[in-house]
Amino acid sequence: MANFGGHAIPGTFFLLYGLWLTVKHVLQHYWRTSQPKGRQGMPPFLRRMEYVEGGFKIFASFVGMMVEQFVVDGPHARLYDRENSSWVKLMNWQHSTMYLFFGISGIVLIASVRTKRVPVGADRLALSLALFVEGFLFLYHVHGREPLDAHVHTLLLYAVFAGSASTMLEVFIRNNILLELFKADMFMLQGSWFYQVGVVLYPLNGDKWDLKQHDNMMFVTMCFCWHLALSLILVSFTASIVWLTTTRFSAKGRDVEIGMRNTSSKTSSQKALLEESDEE
Amino acid sequence: MANFGGHAIPGTFFLLYGLWLTVKHVLQHYWRTSQPKGRQGMPPFLRRMEYVEGGFKIFASFVGMMVEQFVVDGPHARLYDRENSSWVKLMNWQHSTMYLFFGISGIVLIASVRTKRVPVGADRLALSLALFVEGFLFLYHVHGREPLDAHVHTLLLYAVFAGSASTMLEVFIRNNILLELFKADMFMLQGSWFYQVGVVLYPLNGDKWDLKQHDNMMFVTMCFCWHLALSLILVSFTASIVWLTTTRFSAKGRDVEIGMRNTSSKTSSQKALLEESDEE
Amino acid sequence: MANFGGHAIPGTFFLLYGLWLTVKHVLQHYWRTSQPKGRQGMPPFLRRMEYVEGGFKIFASFVGMMVEQFVVDGPHARLYDRENSSWVKLMNWQHSTMYLFFGISGIVLIASVRTKRVPVGADRLALSLALFVEGFLFLYHVHGREPLDAHVHTLLLYAVFAGSASTMLEVFIRNNILLELFKADMFMLQGSWFYQVGVVLYPLNGDKWDLKQHDNMMFVTMCFCWHLALSLILVSFTASIVWLTTTRFSAKGRDVEIGMRNTSSKTSSQKALLEESDEE
Amino acid sequence: MANFGGHAIPGTFFLLYGLWLTVKHVLQHYWRTSQPKGRQGMPPFLRRMEYVEGGFKIFASFVGMMVEQFVVDGPHARLYDRENSSWVKLMNWQHSTMYLFFGISGIVLIASVRTKRVPVGADRLALSLALFVEGFLFLYHVHGREPLDAHVHTLLLYAVFAGSASTMLEVFIRNNILLELFKADMFMLQGSWFYQVGVVLYPLNGDKWDLKQHDNMMFVTMCFCWHLALSLILVSFTASIVWLTTTRFSAKGRDVEIGMRNTSSKTSSQKALLEESDEE
Secondary structure, X not given: OOOHHHHXXXXXXXXXXXXXXXXXXXXXXXXXXXXOOOOOOOOHHHHHHHHHHHHHHHHHHHHHHHHHHHOOOOOOOOOEEOOOOEEOOHHHHHHHHHXXXXXXXXXXHHHHHHOOOOOOXXXXXXXXXXXXXXXXXXXXXXXXXXXXXXXXXXXXXXXHHHHHHHHHHHHHOOOOHHHHHHHHHHHHHHXXXXXXXXXXXXXXXXXXXXXXOHHHHHHHHHHHHHHHHHHHHHHHHHHHHHHHHHHHHHHHOOOOOOOOOOOOOHHHHHHHHHHHHHHO | OOOHHHHHHHHHHHHHHHHHHHHHHHHHHHHHHHOOOOOXXXXXXXXXXXXXXXXXXXXXXXXXXXXHHHXXXXXXXXXXXXXXXXXXXXXXXXXXXXXXXXHHHHHHHHHHHHOOOOOOOHHHHHHHHHHHHHHHHHHOOOOOOOHHHHHHHHHHHHHHHHHHHHHHHHHHOOOOHHHHHHHHHHHHHHHHHHHHHHHHHOOOOOOOOOOOOHHHHHHHHHHHHHHHHHHHHHHHHHHHHHHHHHHHHHHXXXXXXXXXXXXXXXXXXXXXXXXXXXXX | OOOHHHHHHHHHHHHHHHHHHXXXXXXXXXXXXXXXXXXXXXXXXXXXXXXXXXXXXXXXXXXXXXXXXXXXXXXXXXXXXXXXXXXXXXXXXXXXXXXXXXXXXXXXXXXXXXXXXXXOOHHHHHHHHHHHHHHHHHHOOOOOOOHHHHHHHHHHHHHHHHHHHHHHHHHHOOOOHHHHHHHHHHHHHHHHHHHHHHHHHOOOXXXXXXXXXXXXXXXXXXXHHHHHHHHHHHHHHHHHHHHHHHHHHHHHOOOOOOOOOOOOOHHHHHHHHHHHHHHO | XXXXXXXXXXXHHHHHHHHHHHHHHHHHHHHHHHOOOOOOOOOHHHHHHHHHHHHHHHHHHHXXXXXXXXXXXXXXXXXXEOOOOEEOOHHHHHHHHHHHHHHHHHHHHHHHHHOOOOOOOHHHHHHHHHHHHHHHHHHOOOOOOOHHHHHHXXXXXXXXXXXXXXXXXXXXXXXXXXXXXXXXXXXXXXXXXXXXXXXXXXXXXOOOOOOOOHXXXXXXXXXXXXXXXXXXXXHHHHHHHHHHHHHHHHHHOOOOOOOOOOOOOHHHHHHHHHHHHHHO
């Protein structure tokens, strides 16, 4: 990961995952609010989205682990080098560990959609743990670096742990669209901040940043807030578009193939439900 | 901000905002308790208050950003000075960033009053984030100052983060008058403490405080508690006056122009409701 | 306070207050569980207990403040000595500040029993703030002392802040007997630990403790756990006695003067309610 | 405890306790979901499990305390050695204190199963306190050790305090199978980590670990995450087996001796309940 690309790849993944979560949760929220009370099953389309998400997580984390292990200068699944009495490529092992937990969260997600036997909220707990482990490994990763280097990673931890905490809250406060969008936002923030870390540590134009200058640290702190603001705008924008599209779409076409229930009295009953939605 | 006035201006703003929040939330609470259960809409008068608050926040934060940028010795929207390889007036940029988030919270407030599509509680989340960002920037701002200087700013952070946390709680525990008044109180405390910081760092009578003396730090800690006590008294006092005035007012004049529902059986039914209000 | 007596007096107060809270909350719990659902008013006897508690707090904190100010070597309400450019007896001022907040919590307690206009939970918030202020002042009090001296005060803070946090929780989770007894327990722990602090810093037999020895610190940490165990036993014991006495008392005498409702079918209906009480 | 065995014994205990908790809570969960709403009593079999658990805890902690005190080089109930003015075997006293609190939690568990007079949740509060005291004593135990030694103990504290926090949450959020399994998982993690601590500090093959090497610390941090992953898999696996066994068992044999209610319409009504269980 010691180059710009090594930060841009996870950054892109997290950004896209944040976008995906925004879209998914807005669709789920639309479904919840347009359903009469009591009905709680998920329509096939939304179930399929969960399968896709879970499957992708399992696949991507498996590929990630393989790449980290069997890349040219990787550890090739060797952990300890007896000859030199030293650990082999601990950094790659750490990244593999992170991927492992995202993989587990994918498995739990699929399991909890497939069967009612998985306790409710287990998928969110697994995702929260994956984020926690990521942050936990980063935390002891930062030790003994240059001030600015440590600082940009510390800022990343704010996004990671805030995401972990809000996902943990979702275990107990389910189907709260605000919490779900906040989680999506934290993934986006994490993604865009990965890019920023790449820019600061491995600048593309070659001008090295002074890793000890206090002004650089002040700027970077402020810059993190700008990323937060941008991610908030991005999430709101995406959510609005998805919401408006879904509303218009399901108002026009009666027989929507995405499997959402669609009685002829829908648009009006739906309005009534939206009217009441702030009483929840 | 490096003078007394630079602390008195935000202090005044926060004090007045705390007062405004006290008045607003007591009126909202009056409305809630005097309504029969089930009815949840907000009367036009209270909606208008939200618009005024949101509009003012947007306006004030826009003006604030402009002033910070285009004041004589400001950065004039220049961020990096290539010639000297240094950041331009980072302090002004930091303040602009703080204003930006209060501006965002104003936009979200108006949006959430206008349309039901904004998730419930989004306005509180936005305000909580604005306070968090303020505290977050202050946190890394305090680094490397004289002990007393750092300490008075640290004390400010207690008010800021307590306000942020209680506003975050309001996302989940809505319409709890105690939480709302606590938030108002934290704004007042922050406002009055800004004055105190001004007095300590830029004393009006010119007698400089010894920034290293331990006794000064002990006094300042205690003084923060006095500000807390005063703000509690101020909030209770304001809330009582608003409550009593509203009760008397709506009991006398039948046809209140503020748009509150006013049936002839109001005063009695309202009493009954108050009687029950501790069961919530 | 720089002697054994100065620690024994607050210790005694806190111990007795913990006992009082145990008794009060068990009686309130008995009343709640023996009432049919829906009835929520408090009987005159329990209201009188609240008045006594509030009144005593106001009286004791007023006396405390007066004593701290006008004792022979006190500050006599003088805060700053212009001649020597120094603060006058800051320790006494700090103690006065602590008393002030307990006084405020007494006022709020009485107000919230007298009138329904005080928001529900305000008394608990006030008590929580009083404990927070006590801990907050202690926190900056400990700075720069000998290791063992600092450590015994830090341990005190565990009891103080745990009490503050659990009382804050009571604002939202009301009438939970476990939380109420935990609060009482934290007061007892605080009280008994005050005695221990006195014993460590001002031993009665004159054998000074070595304030730097590591073993002493280890012992003191463990000793704090013993105090916790003892306070738990004391609270359980007191609560059991009060509960058993009340049950027997109200079963024997039909017409209890303490004003609790007493229908002839009580004992049986009460049993039924206890049977159900774990469903809450 | 200064050898491998001294870490393997508590490790084994905690591992087995984690397994026991998994089994117990899955059985309780099965009972809850297979009962019609309203019925809340516990069947004799589950009550007996609680008695066994409580009794074992009391017995084991009593034996533990006796061993720590009266082992050959133990303190033999002497706390202070007046001749050498030093504390006697503080380590043994600390372990005794830890056992004491687990013993108390056993007593509270039995009491809360026997009588309805013990407040609901008291058993969980007692267990949470036992874990807190364990972590609290460890926290001040770690001071001034070699970096790696301190680090492996710090990692242990994550499991201990996470367990304490989640058990505390159970006081308020009762009968949540996910929280209960998480608690079981934290016990397992603690147990397996005790083994790891033994391996690191007292390696069986005799190759001493370098207690100052940074790479060892990085490995150990990552290794903790692997233990977490393994414990998660172990808990899920155990829970699935118990659940499947119970379901099959109670479907085949009509008249189950474990005392679970067993009407002829059970299997179908149970399915219906499972269908609804995600609405909770």
